[in-house]
Amino acid sequence: LAARHAALLPGDLNHAFYCNSGSEAVDSALKIALAYQRARGQGTRTRFVGRERGYHGVGFGGISVGGMVNNRKWFGAMLPGVDHLPHTHLPENAFSKGEPEHGGIALADELERIVGLHDASNIAAVIVEPCAGSTGYLPPPKGYLKRLREICDKHGILLIFDEVITGFGRLGTGFAAEKFGVLPDLMTVAKGISNATVPMGGVFVRKHVFDGLMTGPENAIDLFHGYTYSAHPLACAAASAVLDIYRDEALFERSAELSPYWEDGVHSLKGLPNVVDIRNLGLAAGIDLAPKGAVGTRGYEAFVKAFELGLMVRQAGDAIAMSPPLVIEKAQIDEIIDIAAKTIKAVA
Ligand SMILES: Cc1ncc(COP(=O)(O)O)c(C=O)c1O
Incomplete structure (x- = not known):
């Protein structure tokens, strides 16, 4: 299944970690980001940047980087060291068809402000949904995701796309990463991965993330993280059958x-x-x-x-x-x- 996903995914997103939901995928991605930064000698990079009006599931990691107040306010301090970008819903973009015209660059440049506040050496990853789903569907203004990518590259910060909604065809491409021509370092998926027939989620990572973490001998565990039901055979079979249907029915x-x-x-x-x-x-x-x-x-x-x-x-x-x-x-x-x-x- 991982080989089939790798063949479908853009760029060198070519390794998969499977789990059972979008929430698990998000918490797994955040942990992979931390472990990767540490493995490459950048262990001070422990902070995350999420976004207002973002939704990343209901695990402690997901609610910490998420930006929906009712999902957060009951649950204490959550993860420390999280900042939020402003949301991307601007009044001047009302009734936009497709990607809104205004504000993309300025909104993404807010990441520079956060980097200026904490220094890049303390920031592990930025996580956003390419289109925010759960707060009323907010497509990104033009140029926004490309600019986020540029700023992350400049500062050695990992970019995570949460494609739990946008992944597997929702935007008319396999993934939003292709639609916008922006390759994240990690991608979280669920829902469409198995068409929800069997619970499943996943984190796809690029080669440099995989190689950076998998440094020990073949028999050693490099990433101390996993679920009893990670890559459960039933879920993998369902996900594989769903890929057949996506292909056969175009x-x-x-x-x-x-x-x-x-x-x-x-x-x-x-x-x-x-x-x-x-x-x-x-x-x-x-x-x-x-x-x-x-x-x-x-x-x-x-x-x-x-x-x-x-x-x-x-x-x-x-x-x-x-x-x-x-x-x-x-x-x-x-x-x-x-x-x-x-x-x-x-x-x-
Ligand atoms: C973008 C996004 N991330 C994460 C999740 C959480 O997924 P799950 O409900 O499978 O835990 C969702 C669910 O709607 C979502 O839309």
């Missing part, structure tokens, strides 16, 4: 082909009552509704109404996020847009 290509139709559909909701922003990239979208009373009230009403009408949306505050299966048909996209429109009118 589902990544299908995602790319359907994305413009999806984009037109979701943006046709502009102008309906209380719709204050619509975002899309690949086969996913976020729609912000103006709040009504307490934050989340209208969003929850929309979630319930859509469900009653036959559509499952994800609620994030007053945003609703949608990410249809890659096998969706155009007529079904029409149905989704129709129900979404009825829902939005019903919660006006």
Whole structure:
């Protein structure tokens, strides 16, 4: 399975560590980053940089680098030594189709400010979702990810892409790294890796990360980390079968082909009552509704109404996020847009 994944992944992302969820993948990636830095003699690099409105699962590592207040505020001090980049949702980018125009470089340059505060010699890794998923789907403004990559390269900081949502075809490419032409040092995945048929997650690492860590004799354990169910045969079999289906049914290509139709559909909701922003990239979208009373009230009403009408949306505050299966048909996209429109009118 690892060989098949390596063949599918961009660049030299050619080694895999398997686990059972996205949360485990994120905590594993953070630990691999720390261990790698130490193995190459950079053991002072212990800090992480995450992002506001980021979601990286519910492990202590994931909530520490994540930026969703309700996932954090109950759980004490979490990991020490974490800073957060600003989120990428700017009002001037409202109703952008695909990648927003404004602010990408300035937002990424905030990483320089954090480096200036702590010194690069103390920073192990930056972790971001290429498109933030769980806070209402926030595609990155143009140039943002490339600039993050440049700054990480300049300072010897590892870049981790959390592709739990964007991986395996969501953006019309195998991975967001290909869509944006930016190669991370580590990539976390889950969901699409097994199409959720069997719980599975994974961390893919580039050759230099693998080589940097695997320095001992063949029989020695170099990375003291792993789960009883890492690379469970059932999960690996499911993941392998899913790769067959992605290939045989050309589902990544299908995602790319359907994305413009999806984009037109979701943006046709502009102008309906209380719709204050619509975002899309690949086969996913976020729609912000103006709040009504307490934050989340209208969003929850929309979630319930859509469900009653036959559509499952994800609620994030007053945003609703949608990410249809890659096998969706155009007529079904029409149905989704129709129900979404009825829902939005019903919660006006
Ligand atoms: C970007 C991202 N990272 C991590 C996770 C956590 O994955 P899991 O729920 O499998 O632990 C999620 C889940 O939605 C996610 O969207």
